Amino acid sequence: MSAKRKRDGGCRRILAAVESTEAKLERNGTTTFVMSLVFPAICLLFVPFLLYRRPTMELLQTLRVSTGIGSNGVEPSRDRLLGGLLSPEFDESSCLSRFQSALYRKGSHHLPSQHLVEKLRRYEALHKKCGPGTALYNKSIEQLKSNQSTGTMECNYLVWIPHYGIGNRVMSIVSGFLYALLNDKVLLVHVPDDMDDLLCEPFPGTTWAVPKDFPVKDFHKFDRDAPMRYGALLRDKVISNDMRSATNAALPAYVYLHLPWYNSEWDRLFYCGEAQQMVRRIPWLFFRTDEYFAPLLFLVDEYSEELQRLFPEKTTVFHHLVRYLFHPSNTVWGHVMRYYHAYLARADEIVGIQVRIFPLVPIPFETMLNQIMNCALNERILPRPLEFEEKPQSAPPRNGLKVKAVLVTNLNGSYHDRLRDMYYEYPLEARDEVVAVYQPSHEQAQHTDERGHNVKALAEMVLLSFSDVLVTTAKSTFGYVAQGLGGLRPWILLRKPEDGEPACVRAASTEACLHEPPKYDCKTGKRGVDMSAAVPFLRRCEDVADGLKLFD
Missing domain, CATH: 3.40.50.11350 (Rossmann fold)
Structure with missing residues (x-):
């Protein structure tokens, strides 16, 4: 039987009582023995009242899954906060999918690391402090308008530009968010009309959408011929990866990172460690890509220790971040x-x-x-x-x-x-x-x-x-x-x-x-x-x- 059918109202009340009892017993170290007696009793008691909503075995399976006991002995994570990935600071009605999705999917056997959970909470605080409409954001906007770096800013930004279809867009946002996490940058996304009311805000108390009054309007011009493209600036020696110790006056206020599959060798130097040290000092980075470039960040030496702490299981990077960021409207x-x-x-x-x-x-x-x-x-x-x-088929049991x-x-x-x-x-x-x-x-x-x-x-x-x-x-x-x-x-x-x-x-x-x-x-x-x-x-x-x- 499938382990993910949505609980109805009656089942929800049963489960609340079960989970409360389980929590108390767990503290006394008697969960396994006592719950093995409690669950069958509860199921037998309430099944007659719920048969009109779902088959008996489906109800039993739902009860089993809600306790976190997996069919293979591993405890899958099915709580609505996804093991701490999601912040509880949201009004559920504003985005129903955020906390309901876990009820429909198979339980994940991959819990996020505690360091990732803490890092996400710190990022949310940074985004709330530096997001659109704040005093620090307005100060950074003035710097962007002048296109002159005026020194180290408290808030630095990574602006995502959509490219190709929805799948590619998700890949690129996940990659950009990981880069923002590693560099204490605030991720902003340009939401075109074709993405309006598609996704919920992922960060509490703020927005990740580029505001309508943003000084940069022609996002479609950010492509291989953009004058402020990182690869072109590097090729023409306007900037250099050796500028990581240069004065702020020598750095531009923004640079465009051209990272689709058709980028140049100069553009790809962005993935090198020396480039990271220099680019980090630029207050505004715009980027466009159709690629999932997260694996390349693991090749940068200065990120390796932090990435190991964030993702002890390297194969869970996409799984954790896509579930954290993407909630359908x-x-x-x-x-x-x-x-x-x-x-x-x-x-x-x-x-x-x-x-x-x-x-x-x-x-x-x-x-x-x-x-x-x-x-x-x-x-x-x-x-x-x-x-x-070969012979007439007998009627199967009803x-x-x-x-x-x-x-x-x-x-x-x-x-x-x-x-x-x-x-x-x-x-x-x-x-x-x-x-x-x-x-x-x-x-x-x-x-x-x-x-x-x-x-x-x-x-x-x-x-x-x-x-x-x-x-x-x-x-x-x-x-x-x-x-x-x-x-x-x-x-x-x-x-x-x-x-x-x-x-x-x-x-x-x-x-x-x-x-x-x-x-x-x-x-x-x-x-x-x-x-x-x-x-x-x-x-x-x-x-x-x-x-x-x-x-x-």
């Missing part, structure tokens, strides 16, 4: 809840299948469909449909069917239709299972500049994160977001697997992949270096041949 959460309760809530298991076909690497429909089915059947993710029956809900996300409906028809037309090898196939939307083409499209895309990422088993497409940032939010190790559909290769492989962790890493070793000055061979905690990604991924 009430508008998006409404889409999620309506769909979930209409189609998925009664399923015993949810299988998410995320399909993305890239225009530059087209894959024929039948080829991709066969790959999906080979993966799903060979890895026992879905039951096998029989093409014909209360003995296990329902698998398959949630398909793709820009068109063809994969959903074929999977649905397959499981409708043919009987299953497993007689006690039924498969229901759903797809929330089929937009036909990506329209990142349209808010309505982005609302649906984010809602589907969140719905996929509710999966018990997740199948994703190689190199898809859409899939990365779902696996990070859900704490899931997905099965990845490989790009055009060769004969004899599996249709899919299991990801080693929930961590995302850096698709286009630099091949320059900052310490030796060598080019064409395979950084996956340089340190033990970086390896090649399962889905991108030249990509880099954090490993423990």
